[in-house]
Amino acid sequence: MIDLLFAGVAVVLLLAAGYWVRGRGGHRPTGTWAMAGLLVSFALAFGSYVSVVENAVESVVPEVGRLLSNSFTLAAATSVLAFMLQLDLEPAEAARRIRRRVLFLGVSVAAMTVLFTASRLNDDSPQLYALYVLIYITYLGVTAKDFGRQTWKQAGHSRRRSQRVGLRVTAVGCAFALLYAAYKVFGLISIGLELNLLPHGVRCSTPVSPVRCVFSVTAPALAVLLITLGLTLPAVVWPFSQFLRRRWEARSFTALAILWKDITDATPEVVLTSPGPHGSAAYSEEQPAEDSDFVLHRRVIEINDGVLALRPHRSARVQGSAARAVAARGLAGTPEGDAIVEAAILRAAVHAKMSGSEPRTQAAPPASRTASRAGDLRAETEWLLLVAEAYAQNGIAHAPTDPIPSAPIPSAPDEPALDELTPSGTDPHA
Known part of the structure; x- marks a missing residue:
């Protein structure tokens, strides 16, 4: 032995x-x-x-x-x-x-x-x-x-x-x-x-x-x-x-694709110019295998810039409606719950911007802990991954969360509720 x-x-x-x-x-x-x-x-x-x-x-x-x-x-x-x-x-x-x-x-x-x-x-x-x-x-x-x-x-x-x-x-x-x-x-x-x-x-x-x-x-x-x-x-x-990091970056890049596309379609000015021959949009949609850190960082910046550009269209009424639905599920105050509320606000803001609605006089405030995540790529990415998942899959971000009459409310004719985003309450991207 x-x-x-x-x-x-x-x-x-x-x-x-x-x-x-x-x-x-x-x-x-x-x-x-x-x-x-x-x-x-x-x-x-x-x-x-x-x-x-x-x-x-x-x-x-x-x-x-x-x-x-x-x-x-x-x-x-x-x-x-x-x-x-x-x-x-x-x-x-x-x-x-x-x-x-x-x-x-x-x-x-x-x-x-x-x-x-x-x-x-x-x-x-x-x-x-x-x-x-x-x-x-x-x-x-x-x-x-x-x-x-x-x-x-x-x-x-x-x-x-x-x-x-x-x-x-x-x-x-x-x-x-x-x-x-x-x-x-x-x-x-x-x-x-x-x-x-x-x-x-x-x-x-x-x-x-x-x-x-x-x-x-x-x-x-x-x-x-x-x-x-x-x-x-x-x-x-x-x-x-390094292998695990690059794999996480590649998966995160892909998982943010739907959220990034809708936001950049509504605010194309936030897409960074690319030195590549295919233009900025093509570069942002196709991830170079060896530049996972760069392209993920770029995608996170473009999403955050788009969120800032959409701030005038953030509906306080949609925020309140989504927050009540999240609280009913026992998710109030959790990162998952905050992400669902943010996804609902962003979906409404994208719809308002694409439809040409006027900016709101009192926009919904930014998501909680936004300032604490600034400059931290991983923290920002993990937050946006929660938002992107809720944006693409969660029912609160897609379906009505607050019964609102189909007729416009006189005091706020330009603020659509969640059930006013599409003719039948369905996902416009489905």
Whole structure:
């Protein structure tokens, strides 16, 4: 089972490394190669723990698997630092510091190799092994502490949710790395003082058995997985979130078509001019697949401009009639209810404008929370989607909502009620 865990982690890390280094339209994000080095180093470290690999290398040099694994782990720690430096510093300064870190890595690995060899030549001297562990755990602990603190701090300043979550997951992974470092320090003290608190050479049968394997195996495995997940999450989530955004924009663009067409037919002056060869109307009716954000934004602007142009024709009587019908359904004060009332007002205003009615002396006020939505494309779109759905399908926006005589009312001859919009109360677009 433990071999399966190590092999699985190594495969996942190699796949993640391949994702990072693959081409992205000729552009690779800052820190791509440092991230790839981190993932490949961790993959090699965990791969060296697999029994088949470990037995193969140790058949040549006994217990050399530990040196290889520790060296790969330090290489991964250096890659973490390089990634962080490339994000936080200017390129020249980052390159200078990375070169210094790589030099420090080389010295550390060389010292560990010398101590490992000397320990083997001196019957596994505990003192030499303690020095070996000291070099290893110092490098690893300092790196985990610095990187964990930096990622947690940066999480509070990130604007994208996936980045905030990913950086916090990475910080938690660093905490597990520090737990592993603390375990190694405990082992170092035990070796240095010859207390034999941690039996040497005992192999782990599962990630939690014996108990010390929780610290020696499970903690570093979780640290690597969480750091990998946290650093890779934004890169994986971003294209998926963009796909969902573009799909929502495309569907919203289509869902607003009926409302947009009626309003722009009544107020053609609100349609923005298009640089395209087919003219403004054609551009607004056909959505370019790669410009979903632009054309949706354009459609929302044109609808809102049309609503403003129709303001003189907004009937207060239609508003009151629709509001009473909405209240009877228990929807008063809800976004759905407000959208139904607005749809009824707009349908009456479009009809009045198309039929040449005179503007009203007291027009119905704008819909509630109009000012709070200004400048927020998503909020505006979600509101207009409710209005468009009610405009196209809701019975209150189509059918009579207040019994009004068919003859004009003397005090307000130019204000049609909902049942006066069409000869039989039916939808003129049906």
